[in-house]
Amino acid sequence: MLTPPPGPRGLRIQTEGLPVSDMSREQRVADAFVRVADTLTDNFDMIDLLHTLVTECVALLDVDAGGLLIADEHGDLQLVASTSEQAQLVEIMQLSAGVGPCVDAFTTGSPVTVADILLDGDRWPVFQEAAGTQGFRAVFATPMRLRGEVLGAMNLFSVEPGGPTEADAVIAQALADIATIGILQERSIRETHILNEQLQRALESRVLIEQAKGVLAATASLDMDEAFTTLRDYARSHRMSLRDVAQQVAARTLTGIVDGSTPRTTVES
Numbered sequence: 389m390l391t392p393p394p395g396p397r398g399l400r401i402q403t404e405g406l407p408v409s410d411m412s413r414e415q416r417v418a419d420a421f422v423r424v425a426d427t428l429t430d431n432f433d434m435i436d437l438l439h440t441l442v443t444e445c446v447a448l449l450d451v452d453a454g455g456l457l458i459a460d461e462h463g464d465l466q467l468v469a470s471t472s473e474q475a476q477l478v479e480i481m482q483l484s485a486g487v488g489p490c491v492d493a494f495t496t497g498s499p500v501t502v503a504d505i506l507l508d509g510d511r512w513p514v515f516q517e518a519a520g521t522q523g524f525r526a527v528f529a530t531p532m533r534l535r536g537e538v539l540g541a542m543n544l545f546s547v548e549p550g551g552p553t554e555a556d557a558v559i560a561q562a563l564a565d566i567a568t569i570g571i572l573q574e575r576s577i578r579e580t581h582i583l584n585e586q587l588q589r590a591l592e593s594r595v596l597i598e599q600a601k602g603v604l605a606a607t608a609s610l611d612m613d614e615a616f617t618t619l620r621d622y623a624r625s626h627r628m629s630l631r632d633v634a635q636q637v638a639a640r641t642l643t644g645i646v647d648g649s650t651p652r653t654t655v656e657s
Contacts, residue, residue, distance in 0.1 A: 417448065433630065434571065444563060450556060451546050454545065455467060455479040456470070457542075466483070479543065503551040526551060528543075528560065600633070601615040619633055
């Protein structure tokens with residue numbers, strides 16, 4: 389069983405600086421750390437951990453969307469989590485070009501802030517155009533790193549120009565650090581090749597999730613974001629992995645999870 393790591397120093401730094409009138413934010417920060425750490429259980433699900441990380445950052449910080457890239461067994465970045473179709477499209481374009489803020493955060497191991505993509509994003513023209521087309525004006529990329537090892541990076545997008553506050557940057561990095569510690573702790577328990585299988589499984593899970601979202605979008609008139617929320621809510625309420633639910637929905641062996649009827653599993657003869 390994984391032992392959830394203690395909250396990093398970034399949490400203490402942030403909450404001690406908050407005014408008394410902003411204690412509700414302090415509680416939200418603490419709750420976010422608990423939710424991320426809560427994914428580090430016996431049934432360790434990396435895709436759920438990474439989705440929780442980026443979702444909590446978007447909900448807590450002054451940003452509008454997020455995406456997360458993880459390096460596969462060959463060291464190539466792959467998209468494993470996003471909070472919106474717009475963010476996903478930008479990340480895909482960034483990966484296709486091989487350059488962008490998130491790629492830089494991964495290769496350097498340092499955060500990258502672009503306060504105004506329209507004015508300051510010229511060094512990544514493909515990313516600049518894709519982000520602008522999707523309505524994003526600012527981005528903050530933070531690496532998923534521990535000491536000298538970098539596993540990936542997270543992009544946090546804003547529709548208004550302006551970089552993150554120092555406090556928000558600390559919180560984003562601290563949440564990313566918890567997720568990174570969880571993944572690396574799993575590796576310390578198991579052999580290295582098992583971690584590579586976990587990473588590869590997370591990437592394969594992403595494909596299944598996209599297929600399942602398409603099925604729900606086509607059969608239940610949901611947009612892609614609503615389809616993902618439906619999949620994740622069902623997985624959590626039924627104590628199933630997100631991958632298993634997506635696989636059954638994509639294969640059309642699990643139906644009725646949208647319209648309120650009792651879901652049923654179809655057994656092939």
